[in-house]
Amino acid sequence: MRLPFSYNLRNLWVRRGTTLMTALGIGLTVAVLLSILALVGGLRNAFASTGVAGNVLVMRQSAESELSSNFTREQFQDLKLRPGIQRDATGQALASLELVSTVLLDSVDYEAGINISIRGLKPNPGFALRPEIKIAAGRWFSAGKREVTVGKNVARRNPEAQLGKDLRFGKGAWRVVGVFDAGESAANSEIWADLDQVCSDDNRCDTLSSALVRVEPVSNVGPFIQSLKDDQRLKVGAMTEQFYYEQQSSSAAPIQFLGIFIALVMAVGSSFAAMNTMYAAVARRSREIGTLRVLGFSRFSVLLSFFLESLVLALLGGIVGCLLVLPLDGFTTGIGSLITFSEVAFRFKITPEIMLMGIGFALFMGALGGLLPAAAAARKQILDALRDI
């Protein structure tokens, strides 16, 4: 039979100053880990939420991003005629020729400004291929005009990109006529404008970036992509739109690695803090340990009791860590993508799974820090323990 749990809880309460400081130390470590996980999770979520099933992105052969891809109008004409591409009511292929470039805008975070992706596309069928994207304010840009509709994160993070204001890039001013909402998608970090306006501004009207096509049924996507790759005349590469964005979440890998490394280094420190606290507790309660042994509690009961106390201390730290990072939930920030060379804004996501991981991490630290002191308590000889003051 183990010692009553109230014994451990009350001991933690009695030395509440030390308990709080140790829990805070563990909590800070958990908070670092959780904020990294929330950042990476948010970024992954932004990329994972981008793309529609059945959409296939076609780029230059071996191009890794739209930014580094060249796709000619001739290639697009050939592509449009391929079987397997869905057609609208008028018989027009759901295939959108697009140009992706970057522009430098003022930023709320960086004095030097930040790169933002600008996508030139034709409203029809460009919008039809992305039905999940809705207008949040204003309207879509009009064909043939120097107008832009900006993603909601662009509007949130760039003081210039406000409805009714002008953005200055390329050969002049562009009027912001609307803000679109793409849910959690990375498209929220883009500026959209009429393809012809963008390409003439960029002097790039013959060679654009990519084409987005809708393949139906969705089960034909694989063979369609393979057929494009096999076509030696077209010389294009293709992948599903969803896969294209998912692989961009690799932008988070360096941050994830660094964050987890820092959290692990801190975890070692926090484990030592927990160990120190528990060693002090064992030393102070030496006579209690002796008494418990005299009363009939086994060495294992004593070990378990002190080990549990360390876990409770760590759990407290885990909860503190979760509470510390909770205000980050939904906070929008941006990260420079190494693939698009522009900012992708996303929201920190503190999910129950992430918090559980944080609690698990805290318990791991508690277990690491508590095992040796608990073993030391259990190893004490009764008479030695009773004599200690």
Place this chain on the structure above:
Amino acid sequence: MSEVVIEARKLSKTFKRDEFEVRALDNCDIEIKRGEFVALMGPSGSGKSTLMHLIAAMDRATSGRIAVLGEDLSQFDDAELARWRNRHIGFIFQQFNLIPVLTALENVELPLKLTSLNGKERIAQAETALRLVGLGDRMTHFPRQLSGGQEQRVAIARAIATDPDILIADEPTGNLDAQSASDVMVMLQKLNQDFGKTIIMVTHDRHAAEYATVIRHLEKGELKPEVEYPKKPV
């Protein structure tokens, strides 16, 4: 003839202190019968505490044999000794040794957690023990809220809660004022005479020893022959 509950033959205990060997108990022979109240007396370092620790299975003899309640304790491992102590021995310490974060009732209930009693039975038994020592109105008090005498009475309640065969008291009056010491000794005497508990008490205090039925002296690790002393009337 009363049953012998403790029987030691040629019991010795040697401690090593750095390069020195200290013989704390030297070829000690003792028999204690059920229902006896034995006071072990002697100067510091005479071996009385060592003998008490060996009887309570808190330490192991270097040589010799000790049987308590017919069991050869040298054959038991640590876990078996712990269970055995819980079942058969009640211990009263000089410094009370109550768990400071537990109430009087929880302290008394503690050894009962190792028995097969359920929660309700444990509480009932702990309450009975506390009432027996006159602390029915202090059950929810923490040790720091009690006087020294009251703390020692809680410790006595804890020692008797499991209804052990033997009570072992280590200087039970050593930290008490005269009145509290007298109260505690009257209580131990009552437990011995009314409830038939075998009590072994280590003490320096002549007055406390007068409550015992047998007084044994130790000197330099040797147990002296039994002598008759005037007994405190009940």
